[in-house]
Amino acid sequence: MTMIQLLACVGMITGFFFLLHLRPVEFTDDLFSFLLRKPKTLKEEINEATRRKKPGILKKEITEAQDILVMTGRGSRFSLVCAVSLALFAAGGSFAIMIGNFFLAPVMACGFLFVPFWYVRLTANYYKKNVSAELETALSIITTAYLRNEDILTAVEENLHYLNPPVQNVFRDFVTQVKMVNPDVEAALKVLRGRIENDVFEEWCDALSDCQLDRSLKTTLTPIVNKMSDMRIVNAELEFLVTEPRKEFITMVFLVSGNIPLMYFLNRSWYETLMFTPVGQIMLAVTAALIFISTALVIRLTKPLEYRR
Incomplete structure (x- = not known):
């Protein structure tokens, strides 16, 4: 009976979308835009500026995920992430209703709602690592060419085809700006400095700007590039240390979750008590809540550390 009611609810919601000529992506965009709306009153703006009133958990996660997507050049995927989040919200609640545990429904719905935003946070670390690796190669070959010809525009043009996106796009825009928009190299270097969020890259751009005034300072570029190699090695070691607790946590979650179907084969009465009695259902809801919070x-707490010195 519950399954029939759930299917009827899904069909009714789908019918509303067809009648109102709504697309799921448009609906999620409007919904999450409402959650991210800016303060309307002066008091709310002051509280937000002074951080007296902290944003809610959902709003904080959505804002951070949106910032990460924009920073990594995937801002257009924010609508898709919101749509997947809303779909998982419905799927989590529907699963709990299908197994007859109404205590678990809000926990599963809210927990699965955050899963896409957590995934975005995890992928940001790998994106930064890949950008740093590509940036190390780019700075090395461009610096070598600049030490030879003392012309940064020529050095970038000579090696542009050796670079890979997204670093290639950044340096291509630099060449386009100098050749087509504004020949001021120092102004173009300032714009280039803000295109990639990396401390060593920003230091390299600053040193390159100084070299435009005094060519003898070009010897400072090579140690800066070598610093990036040293940082990559140290960051890899730190990431390995931080990843171990995360792997142990994932193992424990699988063990806790796997005990439920395993109990069906080991002790049927315990399984029925856990799944079909109010006390057992409340225990399952509490366990699921603890898993999502953890x-x-x-x-x-286990995001990769970054060595910056």
């Missing part, structure tokens, strides 16, 4: 804490 996942959020693990993602925040």
Whole structure:
């Protein structure tokens, strides 16, 4: 009976979308835009500026995910992430209703709602690592060419085809700006400095700007590039140390979750008590809530450290 009611609810919602000529992506965009709306009153703006009133958990996760997507050049995928989040929200609640545990429904719905935003947070670390690796290669070959010809525009043009996106796009825009928009190299270097969020890259751009005034300072570029190689090695070691607790947590989650179907084969009465009695259903809801809360804490506390010196 519950399954029939759930299917009827899904059909009714689908019918509303067809009648109102709404697309799921448009609906999620409007919904999450409402959650991210800016303060309307002066008091709310002051509280937000002075951080007296902290944003809610959902709003904070959505804002951070949106910032990460924009920073990594995937801002257009924010609508897709919101749509997947809303779909998982419905799927989590529907699964709990299908197994007859109404205590678990809000926990599963809210927990699965955050899964896409947690995934975005995890992928940001790998994106930064890949950009740093490509940036190390780019700075090395461009610096070598600049030490030879003392012309940064020529050095970038000579090696542009050796670079890979997204670093290639950044340096291509630099060449286009100098050749087509504004021949001021120092102004173009300032714009280039803000295109990639990396401390060594920003230091390299600053040193390159100084070289436009004094060519003898070009010897400072090579140590800066070598610093990036040293940082990559140290960051890899730190990431390995931080990844171990995360792997142990994932193992424990699989063990806890796997005990439920395993109990069906080991002791049928315990399984029925856990699945079909109010006390057992409340225990399952509490366990699921603890898993989701722990996942959020693990993602925040075990993010890879970054060596910056």
